[in-house]
Amino acid sequence: MKAFETYHPIVLFAYFASVIGLSMFYMHPVYLLITCIGAITLNLLLNRKSFISGLKFFLPMFFIAAIINPLISHDGEIILFYIDYNPITLEAIVYGFAMSIMICSVIFWFGCYNVVMTSDKFLYLFGKVSPALALVISLTLRLVPRFKHQITVISHAQKTIGMDISAGNPWQRVKSGIRIISILITWALENAIETADSMKARGYGLKNRSTFSLFVFEKRDGFLLGIILTLLFINILGSYFGVTTYYFYPTFTELTVTPISIGLYISYASLLVIPIVIEIREAIKWRSLKYNM
Amino acid sequence: MQAQSTARADIYSRKRLIFSSIIIFVVIPIIMLIGVTIFNDRKYNLISMIIVLLACVPFFVSFERRKPQAREILTIAVMSAISVAGRAAFIWIPAFKPVTAITAITGFAFGAEAGFLTGATSAIASNIFFGQGPWTPFQMFTWGILGFIAGLLGQKGWMKSKIALIIYGVFAGIMYSFCMDIWTVISYDGLFSWKRYLIAMSTAIPFTIVYVISNVVFLLVLAKPIGEKLERIKVKYGMLNN
Incomplete structure (x- = not known):
């Protein structure tokens, strides 16, 4: 209601x-x-x-x-x-x-x-005022759940080679935690470049591109x-x-x-x-x- | 090509300087004047929020007018998303946030503008998850300006040593705490009072200490590995060089 x-x-x-x-x-x-x-x-x-x-x-x-x-x-x-x-x-x-x-x-x-x-x-409102910044924010919002998902993927893979965050003494756990974050960041940055190139290939930043909204x-x-x-x-x-x-x-x-x-x-x-x-x-x-x- | 792009960067930074001067020396005093004269009352809480938001505008405008490349946009979004995810991961320890550290690391590698944008974006985006409030503009500005300062320091090449990182972490923690207390104090008395500010600061000391510790810890652990990754991306794809 x-x-x-x-x-x-x-x-x-x-x-x-x-x-x-x-x-x-x-x-x-x-x-x-x-x-x-x-x-x-x-x-x-x-x-x-x-x-x-x-x-x-x-x-x-x-x-x-x-x-x-x-x-x-x-x-x-x-x-x-x-x-x-x-x-x-x-x-x-x-x-x-x-x-x-x-x-x-x-x-x-x-x-x-x-x-x-x-x-x-x-973002719809903000995009009218500042499209580039609104794009940054909306990408950020999309990336957060994606990173969370990728963290579980990485930690499962790390588990198979014995780097498990839920096992071992605290120091080992911290070490494997940092390793997971490090892997995530490498992946995220490479992935970002790929996304950026894909955006460019689809004409990001060209003139006469329209946007769609439901409002x-x-x-x-x-x-x-x-x-x-x-x-x-x-x-x-x-x-x-x-x-x-x-x-x-x-x-x-x-x-x-x-x-x-x-x-x-x-x-x-x-x-x-x-x-x-x-x-x-x-x-x-x-x-x-x-x-x- | 190189000369052309540096000349263009010069024009942009000059434009930004003019624009920020107009905002700082014309628009903000006018708003203060309106607050003091027309409303002849102590309404600094609203005025201060508007001023802090306006202080962010020059950075946003210069970013917008530069027509940023998709790669720059994505890199800033990735770093902001990492700091937001980090804030979510450490939400169970009050005030223990990696946002300042990651903003600063982005600033070290990519310069002052990228640092500001990462900080401000992290504030907006993380508050979309955790709830907006009167604190949002202050967080935007504080994290932004900390990233900006980090960018300036990084370009001088001062941030390679561990001692520099520790000093920056302590400074950033204290400054964050100071800036966030200002709103509490202003909104309470209507105007700024040193007495109340000191009281607010002393009640916030435990938080300040946690801010400082989390900044130093995250900077020491993350600065080198993330910094190297960012450098590598920068060299590999030749980006954000101005």
Whole structure:
């Protein structure tokens, strides 16, 4: 039911670039809350398993990072208590948690990015900007599994002549391991030259060569891209006029509730929920289709 | 033929110099200015990511404009793939990565540009396997520039001795750790603070030590055999000579 992924790579990239950029940018508590909830919801929809297993790594990081801040920073007006004559302030504690929320949200958004922007989409986009470098990256990605396969082939062959990495004392094992790597590199380099010559023979680097890709920019992609860019623009405009600035030091800025600020909160939230809405709409569509059958 | 190609290489390196100067002296300050004035706030985490990405651009552009041969592309891809596979093979020891060493060895043999590209490609490709994050641009730049420095040192012919390799390995490990800590610190305070940087560095000391050890070990074990293989390929097929 992954509906969001089926959009054109440029739309997906624009979405993640704006969301991650804005998430890093805002320290306003309402914005932090929105981005954190948005990131967690989308992660639960897209990659529930790896997100939950990753939490046991991120939660301790979250708390440690939050606790360190009041120990380092003694700015702020509301002093709670003293440790070694150093004031521990409420502002510093809250700021520590706010920062942790921001960093964790950014990492969570990257988690969604990793699921949605698969390497083929990334390379398709990157190839438009820098074809030679995209070719290097895509060859690298292809070579890694190939090398892994070749390592097993080489180590089987080495086993037959008594150079087994799983037998003998540690020194012998290391020696046969290095031997396998050395053989792999010789093979890989010779093989690379052969591949390169074959590419050349097929006309690599000549003019008028076309490329093929499966991605088609449809009307709905244009529509969504328009929405994303409009919302991004609105948010940048809002921060330009200082509606979203928030200070923790020397003491908390008061939260203003004006029509403009509420409008901005809504625009930010609607940018973030785009993929969630798309996923849910698709799920409902499927359910009703099943129902009618 | 030889003279012609060196003249062309000269033009390219001059073009790259102009281009990188424009980026370093014009584009990056403008972005910093935007960060300071328009957003009048401490948003250096985003700005620093953009700056680090921009710092990679001159290298990519000059590679792109040179219209590289298939053989160069393949060699860089092979070396990056070996470092990515190596990182995957040692994933069970935290921070123990052969990427810096293999990037440096490529730099020694093929020069500064190939070193930079191998480092940057290894960062992008390995993070496609292990997950992209805010650290990707920093890894790209750090590994790239370490490969670049290795290339410059290698062309001077200084990297033949074991002592030079050990010094480079220690330097590279510390520099990698320093550069990767910067983002943590900037994103935490919004701006760069020495106090927090020192704390981040001291908590990262175990990692720094592992970086240094892995660099030195991999360089000592791999520099000679891989270096010889790369030299052989270079002589046999006459490539990446500029």
